[in-house]
Amino acid sequence: MDIRVLADPFDFGAEAQGFAARQSASGAVVTFTGIVRDTDAGLLAMEIEHYPGMTESQLTGFAEQARKRWALEDVLVIHRHGRMEPGDMIMMVATAARHRKDAFDAAEFLMDFLKSRAPFWKREITRDGASDWVQSKDDDEDALSRW
Amino acid sequence: MDVLYFAWVRERIGLPKERVETNAATVAELVEELRAREERYAMAFEDLSALRVALDQELSDFDAPLDGVREVAFFPPMTGG
Numbered sequence: 293m294d295i296r297v298l299a300d301p302f303d304f305g306a307e308a309q310g311f312a313a314r315q316s317a318s319g320a321v322v323t324f325t326g327i328v329r330d331t332d333a334g335l336l337a338m339e340i341e342h343y344p345g346m347t348e349s350q351l352t353g354f355a356e357q358a359r360k361r362w363a364l365e366d367v368l369v370i371h372r373h374g375r376m377e378p379g380d381m382i383m384m385v386a387t388a389a390r391h392r393k394d395a396f397d398a399a400e401f402l403m404d405f406l407k408s409r410a411p412f413w414k415r416e417i418t419r420d421g422a423s424d425w426v427q428s429k430d431d432d433e434d435a436l437s438r439w
Numbered sequence: 440m441d442v443l444y445f446a447w448v449r450e451r452i453g454l455p456k457e458r459v460e461t462n463a464a465t466v467a468e469l470v471e472e473l474r475a476r477e478e479r480y481a482m483a484f485e486d487l488s489a490l491r492v493a494l495d496q497e498l499s500d501f502d503a504p505l506d507g508v509r510e511v512a513f514f515p516p517m518t519g520g
Contacts, residue, residue: 326520340519341446343512346496371519383520403520409498411512412519413446425447428516 293359293367295351297342299374304381311368311386318365320392322399325384328376334419340373340382343411347371354405358387361401362394369402371412404435440505442473444483445514448490451483466492467501469511483513491516 312321355367371383389395414426463469473480493512
């Protein structure tokens with residue numbers, strides 16, 4: 293299990309390759325990566341604030357829950373904080389399991405909890421200079437109820 | 440105890456962290472004490488349904504007791520991922 297919260301960019305290709313190469317008991321690796329997307333208003337940057345300490349413990353807790361629930365061989369979660377621009381990768385999740393369904397389901401579970409239960413807050417800065425906190429979505433909250 | 444603020448709660452109150460001496464028995468009582476301090480606190484705690492609270496870095500709720508708690512954090516709903 294590998295949980296990292298960092299300010300610096302990460303190399304998605306190298307991380308995915310390294311994670312997959314470490315697995316020998318798994319027949320399936322699923323990866324998800326979240327990217328800063330441009331908005332209609334024209335996004336200049338996104339700033340992510342977090343709660344050091346709690347972030348790491350929450351992410352570790354989600355990964356432990358996922359391991360209890362599905363037959364996982366390994367879990368990787370990387371999430372950045374600080375300033376990012378459109379196209380930059382914000383975070384990634386990778387799961388490894390003997391069979392693909394466990395790997396897919398666990399990755400979705402981790403993403404749903406990461407979106408609304410990990411202490412990160414996004415602020416969007418648009419090209420016209422406006423800046424505002426991103427509102428949480430009811431859909432994200434509702435997504436938790438399926439687990 | 441240490442009280443931490445994040446995102447727009449931090450901006451409204453104007454600081455990320457402070458030491459608070461309190462006899463409040465619950466989170467709700469602590470919120471009442473903070474609200475009574477100054478307008479910026481009253482503004483930050485105007486609508487509790489827009490806020491979340493963590494006690495010693497575990498998500499909790501406003502009815503929770505503060506007995507033995509060392510760190511309280513207030514913040515808006517989280518927007519990770």
